[in-house]
Structures are given as C-alpha cells and as structure tokens.
Amino acid sequence: MYTLDAFDDTHHEQFMDQGYLRLGKVLSAGELSAIQQRIDDIMLGHVKYEHMRMQLFETDGTTRQTIGNEVATLAYRRIDDLEQDPLFLTYIQHPLFRQIAQRYIGEQVSVFRSMFMNKPPEVSQPLPWHQDVGVGWGIDTNPIVTVWTAFDEATIATGCMQIVPSSNQYGIINKNHYLPEETQDHYAPVEKVIELEAEAGEAILLHNFLLHRSGTNSTTSPRRAFSVTYMDASTRTLDTGQSFPIIFGEMALAPATVNGKPAALVKKLYG
Numbered sequence: 001m002y003t004l005d006a007f008d009d010t011h012h013e014q015f016m017d018q019g020y021l022r023l024g025k026v027l028s029a030g031e032l033s034a035i036q037q038r039i040d041d042i043m044l045g046h047v048k049y050e051h052m053r054m055q056l057f058e059t060d061g062t063t064r065q066t067i068g069n070e071v072a073t074l075a076y077r078r079i080d081d082l083e084q085d086p087l088f089l090t091y092i093q094h095p096l097f098r099q100i101a102q103r104y105i106g107e108q109v110s111v112f113r114s115m116f117m118n119k120p121p122e123v124s125q126p127l128p129w130h131q132d133v134g135v136g137w138g139i140d141t142n143p144i145v146t147v148w149t150a151f152d153e154a155t156i157a158t159g160c161m162q163i164v165p166s167s168n169q170y171g172i173i174n175k176n177h178y179l180p181e182e183t184q185d186h187y188a189p190v191e192k193v194i195e196l197e198a199e200a201g202e203a204i205l206l207h208n209f210l211l212h213r214s215g216t217n218s219t220t221s222p223r224r225a226f227s228v229t230y231m232d233a234s235t236r237t238l239d240t241g242q243s244f245p246i247i248f249g250e251m252a253l254a255p256a257t258v259n260g261k262p263a264a265l266v267k268k269l270y271g
C-alpha cells in the first residue's frame, strides 16, 4: 500500500469534501510492531506512567477508569495521555501530521487527546454515531484534525469504523456528540454508510465533524487503534482554562526529554 508523503491541494479538497482521507501506511512494519509491543507493555504494566488515564473492561463487561496501571490485562478499552511515551510521541510528531497540522492549525499545535481505542476479543462495545465536537468536550475551539491509525487490521468482523462520507458538511449537528436516534435516518441513512476497513499500520485523516461509529469485535484477535486530535495550542478548557500539551512549535514536547505528564493535566477527562 502507498504512503502519502506530502499533503497537497487535491488532498485538501478531498478531505473537506469527503470528511476523511486515507493517508496510507504511515507506520512501517518495524514501527508497527514496536508500537503494538509498547501498547501491550503499557496495558500489562511492563511500562508504567503514573499519570495516564486508562479505562479497563471488568469481567462483567462494564468499564472502570484508573489513573495509571492498576491491573495487568490486555482488556483495556481506552488509554489516554500517550504523548508522554517517547515512541508514541515520535509517531504523533510524524512529518506528514506536522504538515497537515500546519495547514489547518498553524505553527503552535497542541494535542487534545492521544487515545488508544481497543476492541479486545469478547468484551468490546459498539460506539454509537457521533461527531467529535470541541465545545461538547468542554474546550473553547472546535478542532477538525484527527488522525486515526489502525494497529491491527480493522474489518467488519473486528469492529471497524463506519462513516457517512461528507457528513462533516452538516457542521455541528449536536454539540453533545451523539446523533439522536430519531435523526439517524436523516443524517446516517444506510445507503450512505460505508465501512472504513483498514490495514494494520494504515492512518486515516478524519474531520472531527464526520459522523462515525464502530461495531463490536467478533473475532479472537484484538482490534487496536490510536486516535490523535490536533488543535491550536491556544485552546483552553471552558471550566478551568487549562491548556494542552504542545506537539508542534515553540516549547513542544520532545521524545528524548518527555518525562511523564503533570497530575494537574489528568484530573479530568474532557474528550
């Protein structure tokens, strides 16, 4: 599969029109296996970060939020704050993502969330139709740039994403994200929905207003993925005025020196 090495006007037009753009295999086979290993090590507690928000599946299928790794298991649903890991930070700062961020955001870019999304075998949950709306998350801007990367093959059987191409053009339908049930036939009619299957290592640029959802995993293998939302570094939370870790520009985090994350930044989960 190809990898996009430069984001040009044609890509911009396609992204704005369709609300998504396949960026190709941004992770090489070696980088993919290293990052797969790293996330498994984080789940199993072999690599630990004290201030990392983690959400695990309990044996009854409910979820529980912890700060830091309390339980060594591969049955985590979601893990945030991954920019404090040097390997993840290196990937978040990939030159292609920098180019895209510069185009849509500018020089000073922060990360709203760097989030691992996992559908472990047997316990995965569906995610209903939603948009990723900033003000609904409690921040003072509405980011539009998210890069979603498959760490395993995402298929219908493993619970890949489904999207409604061009639904970004509706703008914000509901600032509280989720599509009200009674509006689904209008905004997400079955004939417009596509399955966003992806190969392991493939990255897809998503417009935050694109309607998306994902299914459950009916296989015996995990469906691991990583989703990063980039935004203007001046963005603050509406309640406390907190800003977010800088990824590109002055004072940006660097893989060689990143050293955990301050406790104050993980007190509340905004996204």
Ligand SMILES: O=C(O)CCC(=O)C(=O)O
Binding pocket: 117, 127, 132, 146, 148, 160, 161, 212, 213, 214, 225, 227
């Ligand atoms: O990975 C998934 O299943 C959903 C991810 C998602 O909703 C997001 O990246 O905003």
